[in-house]
Amino acid sequence: ATNPDDVAAINGLFAALGAPVLPGWIASGGDPCGEAWQGIICNVSDIISITVNAANLQGELGDNLAKFTSIRGIDFSNNLIGGSIPSNLPVTLQHFFLSANQFTGSIPESLGTLSFLNDMSLNDNLLSGELPDVFQNLVGLINLDISSNNLSGTLPPSMENLSTLTTLRVQNNQLSGTLDVLQVLPLQDLNIENNLFSGPIPEKLLSIPKFLHEGNQFNSTTDNSTTTAPSLSPSLSPTKPAPTQPFSKAPPSPTERNRGKAADGPSASEGSSSKNSEGQNSSHTKRIVLIAFAGVLSFVILVLAILLLLPKCARRRREHANRVFKPHQVGADRGTRENALESGPPVLPPPARSEKDEREPFKKAGEEPKVLHDLERLRRPAHILRQESQDIDFSMLMPPPPPPPPPPPPPPLAEKVTVMPPPPLAEKVTVMPIVSPERPFKKPSPKTRLPVTSVKHYSIASLQQYTESFSQENLLGSGMLGSVYRARLPNGKLLAVKKLDKRASEQQQDYEFIELVNSIDGIRHANIVELVGYCAEHDQRLLVYEYCSNGTLQDGLHSDDEFKKQLSWNMRISMALGAARALEYLHEVCEPPIIHRNFKAANVLLDDDLSVLVSDCGLAPLISSGSVSQLSGQLLAAYGYGAPEFDSGIYTWQSDIYSFGVVMLELLTGRMSYDRDRTRGEQFLVRWAIPQLHDIDALGKMVDPSLNGKYPAKSLSHFADIISRCVQSEPEFRPLMSEVVQDLLDMIRRERHGSGEPITD
Ligand SMILES: Nc1ncnc2c1ncn2[C@@H]1O[C@H](COP(=O)(O)OP(=O)(O)OP(=O)(O)O)[C@@H](O)[C@H]1O
DSSP: OOHHHHHHHHHHHHTTTTTTOTTTSSOOOOOTTTTTOOEEEEETTTTEEEEOOOSSSSSSOTTTTGGGGSOOOOOOOSOOSSSSSOSSSOOOOOOEEEEOOOOOOOOOOOGGOOOOOOOOEEOOSSEEEOOOOOOOOTTTTTTEEEOSSSSEOOOGGGGGGOOOOEEEOOOOSSSOOGGGGGSSOOSSEEEEOOEEEEEEEOOOGSSEEEEESSSSSESOOSSEEOOOOOOOOOOOOOOOOOOOOOTSSSOOOHHHHHHHHHTTTTSHHHHHHHHHHHHHHHOHHHHHHHHHHHHHHHHHHHHHHHHHHHHHHHHHHHHHHHHHOOOOOOOTTTOSSSGGGSSSOOOOOOOOOGGGGGOOOOGGGGGGGOOOOOOOHEEEEEEOOOOOOOOOGGGSOOOOOOOOOOOOOOOOOTTTTOOOOGGGGGGGHHHHHHHSSSSSSTTTOOSSOOOOOSSSSSHHHHHHTTTTTGGGGGGGEESSSSSEEEETTTTTOOOEEEEHHHHHTTTSSSHHHHHHHHHHOOOOOTTOOOEEEEEEEETTTEEEOOOOTOOOOHHHHHHHHHHHHHHHHHHHHHHHHHHHHHHHHHIIIISOOOOSOOOOOGGEEEEOOEEEEEEEETTTHHHSSSHHHHHHHHHHHHOOOOOGGGGGGGOOOOOOOOHHHHHHHHHOOOOSBBBBSSSSSSSSHHHHHHGTTTTHHHHHHHGGGGGGOOHHHHHHHHHHHHHHHTTTGGGGOOEEEEEEHHHHHHHHHHHHHOOOOOOOO
């Protein structure tokens, strides 16, 4: 049963919100953790997260939030909640999103008590007053968005303690004073547009990769409104850059106009902004005085007109956004959400690495010579890149809205994909998300210049030639993003060309695609399929990868009995290790962490010597956008790879680990993750296997018969133990991938030691 304090808190919240129609929610009592309460996530009996986006919520938050005992995430973005932000907030909060509501009043002082806070978005509300000087303890704050409110005053001195702040959005307020306090922060993305900031821009801020500062009153200026650091490295972003600049296209404020013109040189504004001197100089002739006076007067009228019009524009946008959400439709509007939730994989990054985990990508290569028959590959250059020009990607941090309900539409995929029945896992989800075609807040600002890329560009003509016009003979398979073709270069070398479907690529603008290409190119690991080029021509987008000659683990295990028989126990352990290393790299080495989001045996490819190469890494931005997102959720769940939290719309790095556990289970049992030809109780591999994993006798019966009993019993039970930790239903209890790697290595060492038999492949 749910913690009674949490029940009381959520009952109170429900009442304060005006008893909205939210499936499961009731005004008194209930068991939110045991029943299917919309948007509630629990850890055992404690509520740890509430996500209700774009659900037309009204009313207020009241004083209920502080009553939650263990809450980590609150997301009420894109609703109509009013009143003030509660003066008492739960100190356990890590992710706090209230953007695009109708909150009034000031930001409460209690913000200072949130020492675990990582991300907060209060943008697009009606907040006013000064920022409280309470940032001393918010040393874990990474993303802060308070843009598009009516906040005034200066940036408080305690902000200099925000030692992990990488993204700060304060645009479209009336903040004033200097920016000095920001210069000590590790900002990568700063937007201060349309405020009243003055003084010179501190030199240090000019090197921030993404810095938007137009529409202020700086006395020293740079030519461009966007300052870009000269040495941009390609981003390793796991998500597409979320175009979260809701008001970047709004009419410029009067201050912006003044400043803009002043910076533009001898324009009308220069005349008007220097009206005093003009008045003095024009004392020579009445005629000039009159002209100047008329000029000043018309400018003042113009400014007043803009001032009157501006709030209306902003409000209309908000109203427009709200109109899209029909009453009582609960769930998220992926297209209209204010923060970047819509655009990326909804992931929680892995916890901060311990010192032991802080290591070079391939540090362990030399330590395990026997196991790693792919040592050579490990010497490939790897680089870890920092995020370059990202908008705040809150989707990285908070659960998304509930996924679409079953049943999945018949996926218009190619032969290999069988349409599965609706996954029982998804039955709890009862409300359709609203997908708005209008995306009023999220329109990306068009970029005229494409990002630079060092990735090789292939012309469509050349790829056509190499794939024999994308012939059926060269079709390797198809997935939700498109089809993959074998390409043969004139020198005989083989490549795999992924031709993205319109459905997958139309969500992205050209520059976003190039940024995606750059980020995939930054992913280099011995166990990850390498991107070797791309093509973006005539509305066609293609990704060119190294070719893996031995197909997928899915095919190897489930379509080819002969091949499967050759897969010895040791080879299976090595394969698990290779895949684990790939995920460890993505989760714990890449910065920011990359969530695979589609880990499964079909994305574990095998090269000539049966080394594992994980494919589709870095494609989460494509998977999580638009219609593909719904499809991907349905498919992952339908095929038995989807972690239970997926049911509530959450996809985290821990969900990857669950999927990895399923693949390990396939290696152990030789069974498919979902097999509709089996009896009901055995169709979903995990459900069938979990109760038996700790029973030695049962385990012996579960093992793949193709192994012919050739496996060490101890090794088998260790393997099963790792699996059962990975597929735990509580994401928090699943191990880090680095722990899995260590466990597999320990297992191999023990085995080698005990049997004298090396595990080399
Ligand atoms: N680099 C590669 N080398 C060889 N074959 C590949 C390569 N990449 C993909 N393939 C083949 O193409 C097939 C389709 O791949 P794709 O990634 O499009 O789909 P999927 O991963 O099976 O499904 P989905 O993308 O829907 O999850 C794979 O099953 C595999 O057989």
